[in-house]
Amino acid sequence: MALRQRGIIVVFLMVMTGLSVVSAVGAQQEHGSDPSVAAEAVASQDHEAVGEHGGLDLGAVLPLWSIIPFVGILLSIAVFPLVAPHFWHKNFPKISALWAVVFAVPFLWAYGHQAMYEIMHIYVIDYIPFIILLWALFTVAGGIRIKGSLAGTPMVNTLLLLIGTIIASWVGTTGAAMLLIRPILRANARRAHKVHTVVFFIFLVANIGGSLTPLGDPPLFLGFLHGVPFFWTLSLIGPMSLVAGILLVTYFFLDLMYWRRETEAGRQIDESEGRLGIEGLHNLLFLGGILGGVILSGTWHAGEVTIFGVHQQIQNLVRDGLLIVMGLLSMWTTAKPTREANGFSWFPILEVAYLFAGIFMTIIPALAILKAGEHGALAGLVKAVTEPWHFFWVTGLLSSFLDNAPTYLTFLTTAEGMLFPGVPEPEVIHRIIEEHEIFLTAISTGAVFMGAMTYIGNAPNFMVKSIAEESGVEMPSFFGYLFRWSILFLVPVFVLVSFLFY
Amino acid sequence: MDNENFVHIELHGSADEVKAFIEGFRLASGEQRVYATARENIKTDGFFGSLISKAQGATHFVVPSGFFGPLAEAIEAVTQVDIRVESSRPVDYGELHFEFRCYSRSDGVAIREVIETELPEGVVLEGYETEETIDSEAKGSEMYSPVHEYDLRGKGRFHGPIEGIIVLGRRLDDQDFIHPDRIHLVYVH
Numbered sequence: 001m002a003l004r005q006r007g008i009i010v011v012f013l014m015v016m017t018g019l020s021v022v023s024a025v026g027a028q029q030e031h032g033s034d035p036s037v038a039a040e041a042v043a044s045q046d047h048e049a050v051g052e053h054g055g056l057d058l059g060a061v062l063p064l065w066s067i068i069p070f071v072g073i074l075l076s077i078a079v080f081p082l083v084a085p086h087f088w089h090k091n092f093p094k095i096s097a098l099w100a101v102v103f104a105v106p107f108l109w110a111y112g113h114q115a116m117y118e119i120m121h122i123y124v125i126d127y128i129p130f131i132i133l134l135w136a137l138f139t140v141a142g143g144i145r146i147k148g149s150l151a152g153t154p155m156v157n158t159l160l161l162l163i164g165t166i167i168a169s170w171v172g173t174t175g176a177a178m179l180l181i182r183p184i185l186r187a188n189a190r191r192a193h194k195v196h197t198v199v200f201f202i203f204l205v206a207n208i209g210g211s212l213t214p215l216g217d218p219p220l221f222l223g224f225l226h227g228v229p230f231f232w233t234l235s236l237i238g239p240m241s242l243v244a245g246i247l248l249v250t251y252f253f254l255d256l257m258y259w260r261r262e263t264e265a266g267r268q269i270d271e272s273e274g275r276l277g278i279e280g281l282h283n284l285l286f287l288g289g290i291l292g293g294v295i296l297s298g299t300w301h302a303g304e305v306t307i308f309g310v311h312q313q314i315q316n317l318v319r320d321g322l323l324i325v326m327g328l329l330s331m332w333t334t335a336k337p338t339r340e341a342n343g344f345s346w347f348p349i350l351e352v353a354y355l356f357a358g359i360f361m362t363i364i365p366a367l368a369i370l371k372a373g374e375h376g377a378l379a380g381l382v383k384a385v386t387e388p389w390h391f392f393w394v395t396g397l398l399s400s401f402l403d404n405a406p407t408y409l410t411f412l413t414t415a416e417g418m419l420f421p422g423v424p425e426p427e428v429i430h431r432i433i434e435e436h437e438i439f440l441t442a443i444s445t446g447a448v449f450m451g452a453m454t455y456i457g458n459a460p461n462f463m464v465k466s467i468a469e470e471s472g473v474e475m476p477s478f479f480g481y482l483f484r485w486s487i488l489f490l491v492p493v494f495v496l497v498s499f500l501f502y
Numbered sequence: 503m504d505n506e507n508f509v510h511i512e513l514h515g516s517a518d519e520v521k522a523f524i525e526g527f528r529l530a531s532g533e534q535r536v537y538a539t540a541r542e543n544i545k546t547d548g549f550f551g552s553l554i555s556k557a558q559g560a561t562h563f564v565v566p567s568g569f570f571g572p573l574a575e576a577i578e579a580v581t582q583v584d585i586r587v588e589s590s591r592p593v594d595y596g597e598l599h600f601e602f603r604c605y606s607r608s609d610g611v612a613i614r615e616v617i618e619t620e621l622p623e624g625v626v627l628e629g630y631e632t633e634e635t636i637d638s639e640a641k642g643s644e645m646y647s648p649v650h651e652y653d654l655r656g657k658g659r660f661h662g663p664i665e666g667i668i669v670l671g672r673r674l675d676d677q678d679f680i681h682p683d684r685i686h687l688v689y690v691h
Binding site for chain 1: 604605606608609637639640641643644645646647648649650651652678679
């Protein structure tokens, strides 16, 4: 499997490299290297179609159908695991690559150098740092293990959910879920009623808890990469505390009700796991290193270098290097049995790497069109989504059924296009925070909170479901989760948030 | 477990009064085997039939035929409450369809034990099919392409004396991953 996946990566990169060479040659033949030709091309368009780099404003000229591959890959991620899980498991790298190529070939053919620049830009600025961060957090968090026996009482369960909610912002929702799901399942192994515990775990630890830092949830890290200050996300503590508080109190009383229905055997502690303890605690140092690296990249300005024609900040490269070192140190210093007991494997991070390679390629036209605001092919959407509460609900509802990271980026770009059309990042982000902060709050909370609405809203949801099922918990179906749990417990709280904050 | 004949009875009247009357009569007679169809998940009608039946104040029980005779006489004699026997049909046997699907070997063993061993007297397992899939490539956790390394699914049907089927229905209800249908009554022609 690993060899085959590596082969697919190599083929994918070869195809992309080949395409870029072909497109570069093609563009030279078509337009020559004379800048005046490009200027002529620009002049032939509307004045509104001039982009920030002096070339075409792609967002103003790209047709709506150019986002079909983006919609296609998001729908593939949403639908295939439900309707053809084994096919998807074996073929998702190919399907991701297919959507990427379906977009890249005509894009490079039509826009040559500029298309190549856009592709390189999104991979250098977004994709590579995104994957490095997730890899580092995943590696470090996967080296920490809580061992021993815990009593699955309502108080202990609620405390575990509270701890998970708090640490999710610092180790990432995937890391927190990986760290705590097995201890909480072990604590409740003898109980007859445990589905609600796993469901609230998904709500709180795998989603809502990740609201407070860019390390917490992938959408927020994408925001950070686009210029949202590291500590700005702490301002989400109001809506986050309200939602988490209501859900934790609700969970406690729900669990208390079920606890009272348990038999004596169901209330017994499984002593076979021995004393409570934590293995791999030294990984917290590496976690601190990751945190420091990310904060450093947001505060230090060390100049920039050009990579494949894309300007990248040196402090970002230092950050990525530091993150890689932290991950490698964790790998070298953590005992293998600790990772094995955590059920650690590289597969989840490979999934993210493959799928987001396709997502970041295909999201290019969507972001460009949305950035063009009322001049782009999605002007209707830009005009329709105008109020903070619109952004909260539209970002949230789409995040429920599509992955929340690209959804966040899509609506952040929509807000940029609507509020400050033509203003480049990161200036536009700073202006939004200064003058229209509520929009960023609405988009951030919508994407993070409502990732909990379905199994496909956020990456760790499926992982938690799968681990729970293999541990003997009969989890609800996709629609069972949605109708019996999310709509019942989450939507009323989100309505309250909407009224109070937006 | 006696192989005694059972009767499906439909009583009309206030549901609370009917239940209280039956419970009182059961305690007085010492009979343990009185089964409320709603509680035991026994199918008495289709969806709309059930709604109509409930709207008409019907409550259904499955009781031993030896219990039904004296019960019917007592209901005839009672004057303080408005209860009547709307219908009674002798039950020949019961059927219970089920399906299951689980994702760990230990759950698979537990499910098979529940289904395949210690069946109540006279109960037969029919049409039993299982399909075990082991996908070694699916070992470990996944985030975007979740499949299980071990996947056991199965279905079948229990057939036999209604009392045994009711016992099995309770047993299956207590087990995660097994989804029993409602118990189907087959009447004596």
